[in-house]
Amino acid sequence: MIRVTVYNENVHEKLDPAVSAVYPEGIHGAIRSFLEADGDFSVRTVTLDDVESLTKEVLAETDVLLWWGHIAHHKVPDEVARRVQEAVLEGMGFIALHSGHHSKPFRALMGTSCNLSWREDGDMERVWVVKPGHPIAQGLGRYFELPHDETYAEPFDIPEPQALVFATWYEGGELFRSGCCYTRGAGKIFYFQPGHETFPIYYDANVQTVLKNAVRWAAPTARVPLDCPNIRKIGTE
Amino acid sequence: MIRVTVYNENVHEKLDPAVSAVYPEGIHGAIRSFLEADGDFSVRTVTLDDVESLTKEVLAETDVLLWWGHIAHHKVPDEVARRVQEAVLEGMGFIALHSGHHSKPFRALMGTSCNLSWREDGDMERVWVVKPGHPIAQGLGRYFELPHDETYAEPFDIPEPQALVFATWYEGGELFRSGCCYTRGAGKIFYFQPGHETFPIYYDANVQTVLKNAVRWAAPTARVPLDCPNIRKIGTE
Amino acid sequence: MIRVTVYNENVHEKLDPAVSAVYPEGIHGAIRSFLEADGDFSVRTVTLDDVESLTKEVLAETDVLLWWGHIAHHKVPDEVARRVQEAVLEGMGFIALHSGHHSKPFRALMGTSCNLSWREDGDMERVWVVKPGHPIAQGLGRYFELPHDETYAEPFDIPEPQALVFATWYEGGELFRSGCCYTRGAGKIFYFQPGHETFPIYYDANVQTVLKNAVRWAAPTARVPLDCPNIRKIGTE
Amino acid sequence: MIRVTVYNENVHEKLDPAVSAVYPEGIHGAIRSFLEADGDFSVRTVTLDDVESLTKEVLAETDVLLWWGHIAHHKVPDEVARRVQEAVLEGMGFIALHSGHHSKPFRALMGTSCNLSWREDGDMERVWVVKPGHPIAQGLGRYFELPHDETYAEPFDIPEPQALVFATWYEGGELFRSGCCYTRGAGKIFYFQPGHETFPIYYDANVQTVLKNAVRWAAPTARVPLDCPNIRKIGTE
Numbered sequence: 004m005i006r007v008t009v010y011n012e013n014v015h016e017k018l019d020p021a022v023s024a025v026y027p028e029g030i031h032g033a034i035r036s037f038l039e040a041d042g043d044f045s046v047r048t049v050t051l052d053d054v055e056s057l058t059k060e061v062l063a064e065t066d067v068l069l070w071w072g073h074i075a076h077h078k079v080p081d082e083v084a085r086r087v088q089e090a091v092l093e094g095m096g097f098i099a100l101h102s103g104h105h106s107k108p109f110r111a112l113m114g115t116s117c118n119l120s121w122r123e124d125g126d127m128e129r130v131w132v133v134k135p136g137h138p139i140a141q142g143l144g145r146y147f148e149l150p151h152d153e154t155y156a157e158p159f160d161i162p163e164p165q166a167l168v169f170a171t172w173y174e175g176g177e178l179f180r181s182g183c184c185y186t187r188g189a190g191k192i193f194y195f196q197p198g199h200e201t202f203p204i205y206y207d208a209n210v211q212t213v214l215k216n217a218v219r220w221a222a223p224t225a226r227v228p229l230d231c232p233n234i235r236k237i238g239t240e
Numbered sequence: 241m242i243r244v245t246v247y248n249e250n251v252h253e254k255l256d257p258a259v260s261a262v263y264p265e266g267i268h269g270a271i272r273s274f275l276e277a278d279g280d281f282s283v284r285t286v287t288l289d290d291v292e293s294l295t296k297e298v299l300a301e302t303d304v305l306l307w308w309g310h311i312a313h314h315k316v317p318d319e320v321a322r323r324v325q326e327a328v329l330e331g332m333g334f335i336a337l338h339s340g341h342h343s344k345p346f347r348a349l350m351g352t353s354c355n356l357s358w359r360e361d362g363d364m365e366r367v368w369v370v371k372p373g374h375p376i377a378q379g380l381g382r383y384f385e386l387p388h389d390e391t392y393a394e395p396f397d398i399p400e401p402q403a404l405v406f407a408t409w410y411e412g413g414e415l416f417r418s419g420c421c422y423t424r425g426a427g428k429i430f431y432f433q434p435g436h437e438t439f440p441i442y443y444d445a446n447v448q449t450v451l452k453n454a455v456r457w458a459a460p461t462a463r464v465p466l467d468c469p470n471i472r473k474i475g476t477e
Numbered sequence: 478m479i480r481v482t483v484y485n486e487n488v489h490e491k492l493d494p495a496v497s498a499v500y501p502e503g504i505h506g507a508i509r510s511f512l513e514a515d516g517d518f519s520v521r522t523v524t525l526d527d528v529e530s531l532t533k534e535v536l537a538e539t540d541v542l543l544w545w546g547h548i549a550h551h552k553v554p555d556e557v558a559r560r561v562q563e564a565v566l567e568g569m570g571f572i573a574l575h576s577g578h579h580s581k582p583f584r585a586l587m588g589t590s591c592n593l594s595w596r597e598d599g600d601m602e603r604v605w606v607v608k609p610g611h612p613i614a615q616g617l618g619r620y621f622e623l624p625h626d627e628t629y630a631e632p633f634d635i636p637e638p639q640a641l642v643f644a645t646w647y648e649g650g651e652l653f654r655s656g657c658c659y660t661r662g663a664g665k666i667f668y669f670q671p672g673h674e675t676f677p678i679y680y681d682a683n684v685q686t687v688l689k690n691a692v693r694w695a696a697p698t699a700r701v702p703l704d705c706p707n708i709r710k711i712g713t714e
Numbered sequence: 715m716i717r718v719t720v721y722n723e724n725v726h727e728k729l730d731p732a733v734s735a736v737y738p739e740g741i742h743g744a745i746r747s748f749l750e751a752d753g754d755f756s757v758r759t760v761t762l763d764d765v766e767s768l769t770k771e772v773l774a775e776t777d778v779l780l781w782w783g784h785i786a787h788h789k790v791p792d793e794v795a796r797r798v799q800e801a802v803l804e805g806m807g808f809i810a811l812h813s814g815h816h817s818k819p820f821r822a823l824m825g826t827s828c829n830l831s832w833r834e835d836g837d838m839e840r841v842w843v844v845k846p847g848h849p850i851a852q853g854l855g856r857y858f859e860l861p862h863d864e865t866y867a868e869p870f871d872i873p874e875p876q877a878l879v880f881a882t883w884y885e886g887g888e889l890f891r892s893g894c895c896y897t898r899g900a901g902k903i904f905y906f907q908p909g910h911e912t913f914p915i916y917y918d919a920n921v922q923t924v925l926k927n928a929v930r931w932a933a934p935t936a937r938v939p940l941d942c943p944n945i946r947k948i949g950t951e
Contacts, residue, residue: 088825111825114823114873116800120943120945122947129413132395135663157370158369166660172409172410176409178407186874188826188871189611225609225612231816234832235833326590329589329590342705350588352662355704355705358708359708372900373805374935378935378936393708397662399661400660402876413712422636423637423877426846427847468595606869607869619831631844632845632846638874644889647883654881
């Protein structure tokens with residue numbers, strides 16, 4: 004069993020009936036649901052209300068952390084973001100979802116602004132598979148479509164992805180690097196663009212395939228504690 | 241003065257009046273023309289008929305080589321392709337244009353098939369600037385459009401670009417990594433997708449800006465001869 | 478079972494009693510031996526005498542191909558090298574060993590000269606783990622030592638590794654990027670420097686750990702046939 | 715003229731006579747001195763005492779910022795580190811020196827711990843040129859030696875360098891990736907390991923060549939303001 008923790012700030016769901024209509028159990032509930040149905044994953048969920056529960060211990064027992072946040076990034080304590088960053092460097096997988104591009108842990112791991120251009124016109128998006136041999140792209144066709152999503156457009160201020168698995172074409176004329184892989188320290192990181200809160204993106208079968216693949220890909224081989232040792236000369240240890 | 245050599249196979253121009261109508265001086269003539277007009281470049285042109293003139297000496301005196309080929313890739317002798325590859329590794333800049341993705345030197349330098357998907361419906365293409373701070377993207381807006389071009393679509397089988405400067409959106413629904421930078425050995429390489437022979441792409445002001453920027457970017461700092469020396473132990477040389 | 482093919486040119490072993498004394502079953506025999514002892518691998522061996530047996534079919538049934546060659550690189554037919562390169566791009570793992578840096582398939586996949594500096598003084602080499610969280614580095618300490626090996630020194634003309642897992646310190650004063658990972662197409666590639674034919678490198682427990690890890694890492698997720706399709710406009714397929 | 719700002723915390727120089735004996739004008743003074751002697755650079759220096767002078771305006775007028783810090787990293791206000799990070803993403807060059815691997819701006823830009831192993835035995839270090847064609851390596855031989863420096867050893871927890879220009883061999887048996895290039899946003903970043911405060915490293919001619927090359931390499935092509943715009947649909951702007 005891969006041990007997954009899903010963080011969702013769960014704020015839109017409380018404030019906006021249009022969002023809770025789409026996600027009555029919250030975005031975290033929808034993600035938990037399809038992951039649990041798979042059978043390979045044990046899933047814990049965390050929301051902003053209990054974000055402090057992302058302790059060093061919980062993170063040490065998490066193989067892969069998924070992160071959805073949007074209007075409450077600033078309410079995540081710096082110390083929690085720092086713990087997440089350190090856990091990733093020690094080997095925990097991390098998957099940033101949609102507006103999680105601006106979350107504290109993702110920005111800290113990237114080292115860049117993670118800015119992008121955006122508009123909310125509910126465009127159709129067509130997600131192209133750029134790397135058909137990549138583990139995260141298995142079980143998909145050449146592309147898949149989502150009838151409505153927020154448009155995210157280039158330039159996207161991220162380090163050059165180590166593998167660009169997906170790129171998205173929007174009917175309104177923009178494009179975006181929508182599936183980006185990184186390794187930082189001992190940890191693997193995946194950013195996946197689809198997932199605006201007002202559209203039923205996380206119920207889409209292709210999106211679920213991507214995220215299940217991504218969790219398997221990001222699960223750690225090893226945990227390597229952070230350390231900056233004062234070593235002894237070889238032969239004198 | 242940056243010393244530029246433009247290779248164009250110049251075969252479509254002889255066979256197809258629709259092409260020679262667009263490029264009466266050949267594609268190489270059109271490229272030579274806007275480069276010379278700039279004032280910073282001295283330009284030599286080479287076509288398939290005199291491809292053997294790409295000698296070791298000529299390549300040594302070339303700062304940047306641009307390469308347009310399509311239906312006659314196989315007529316370029318392996319030995320010429322090998323000389324070009326070696327010149328790049330020693331520091332010469334190399335810019336592969338459009339269907340030059342399948343040219344012998346570009347494939348040799350990439351190490352991959354450089355395959356892609358394609359269709360010829362004359363779609364509008366919108367070239368997005370992915371890296372606005374990159375030298376090759378200077379002097380452009382957020383994007384520029386070309387009213388008609390051949391469509392090249394992902395997956396494009398190339399090593400992950402070291403800098404992805406441009407990506408293209410096609411009106412028919414595809415996208416493509418259309419401006420890709422690499423360093424190999426001491427040389428810099430740029431691939432640029434626009435440039436189908438039946439459309440006046442190389443007369444477009446934005447395309448000309450890109451190619452002039454790219455030549456400046458690819459011009460070598462140093463030429464480093466290829467060598468695999470049997471060294472002596474330090475202190476015994 | 479991971480299906481492994483070990484290619485060794487097996488020429489030194491026939492010409493030089495000092496080599497056959499170290500490797501009475503050939504270098505391929507030694508590698509086969511420790512891989513089979515593991516239990517996870519089924520192993521086929523091929524030598525220069527039957528290099529043509531590396532057919533498209535055999536490569537399609539090979540998950541990971543290891544390649545040792547030195548004085549007979551030029552005797553490997555271009556067509557065989559091309560088949561190997563294509564199989565890698567389609568997903569087969571490839572591990573180049575020691576002087577395999579100059580083999581036809583490795584050079585074709587890298588696109589560079591793969592030149593390096595070298596001397597044969599039997600220096601001690603200390604192989605440092607640069608990426609302790611990488612799957613290929615599991616089961617090792619901070620470093621391991623080999624009492625004698627050929628010295629390979631920088632500059633090593635390769636594309637920047639996507640992951641540098643090992644780097645080697647030589648007692649005579651040089652260093653070398655000795656464990657380098659790449660992805661090309663759907664395939665994974667690993668270069669590992671230790672392995673001069675006159676020293677019992679492939680009997681070393683740490684070297685065996687590295688190679689078993691590398692085979693597991695390089696085993697394919699998927700095979701993706703090479704293709705450059707003329708597609709139809711979306712909606713008209 | 716390239717406009718250079720040299721930050722040095724200048725704390726060791728006040729506390730330790732052994733340091734002020736080597737650097738009577740401070741490390742920043744020594745660096746300023748050889749840069750000004752070159753004639754291509756206008757140099758401003760900043761120390762911890764006036765670190766707040768690194769305002770948005772000063773950074774906007776700085777082409778390249780060099781950063782030396784060690785025991786007072788934590789005294790640099792987070793807000794100053796954030797300003798430096800943003801200036802780099804907008805295009806300012808940044809060169810982290812020696813123990814600057816743990817400085818706030820460098821860690822923020824890398825996204826990793828930047829941990830390493832270290833010992834202070836005054837080993838000789840031999841700095842190898844790994845990329846002889848790189849602009850930062852021009853004017854050097856195959857390697858250069860520094861008779862005494864602090865030893866920094868792998869693993870060094872950084873993102874894979876986009877170009878590894880130098881790697882260091884230590885007489886005591888370690889090695890280290892000592893010259894690492896990155897692009898982040900519109901800015902270029904170089905890390906260079908030599909430079910322990912008790913040794914006259916910055917008076918070494920080769921080190922000075924490296925740093926002058928690095929400043930020229932890191933000088934910006936363009937400044938691109940950070941922005942995350944809510945765009946309008948194309949055609950409705």
